[in-house]
Amino acid sequence: xxxxxxxxxxxxxxxxxxxxxxxxxxxxxxxxxxxxxxxxxxxxxxxxxxxxxxxxxxxxxxxxxxxxxxxxxxxxxxxxxxxxxxxxxxxxxxxxxxxxxxxxxxxxxxxxxxxxxxxxxxxxxxxxxxxxxxx
Numbered sequence: 001x002x003x004x005x006x007x008x009x010x011x012x013x014x015x016x017x018x019x020x021x022x023x024x025x026x027x028x029x030x031x032x033x034x035x036x037x038x039x040x041x042x043x044x045x046x047x048x049x050x051x052x053x054x055x056x057x058x059x060x061x062x063x064x065x066x067x068x069x070x071x072x073x074x075x076x077x078x079x080x081x082x083x084x085x086x087x088x089x090x091x092x093x094x095x096x097x098x099x100x101x102x103x104x105x106x107x108x109x110x111x112x113x114x115x116x117x118x119x120x121x122x123x124x125x126x127x128x129x130x131x132x133x134x135x
Contacts, residue, residue, distance in 0.1 A: 062113030098122030
C-alpha cells in the first residue's frame, strides 16, 4: 500500500496567511481558495473589496489545478493555442491562470486558486501561499 503526505489544518492556515500577506502587500483584493487533492474545498477567503464573482472563480481554479495536477495556466494556454475541445472537459471550470497544485514528494496534496487581479498576479499569490509550507 502506498502512503502520501496530506494537508493539515495548520498547513492550510499557513498557506492562507502567506497568500493573504502577499495580496495585502500588493494591495490586491482577491479571493483565496484551498482544496485537497480531490478538489474538495478546505478554505475560502474573500478579502475586502474583492469582486463577488472571484468567490466562484478561485475555487474553480483550485479544483482544476488539484484534479489536473498542473497549473491552470497550462490548460488556459492549451485552449488559447487552439485545443478548443478541452473546454468540454467534465467537471473542470477553472481553466484560467491562477490555480497552482501543491506538490510534495511527487504527490499532489491539494491546490490553491486565486482570483481578483491579473492572472499572473493571481498565480503569484497562490505560489506565495504554497511557499509557506515548502520552507
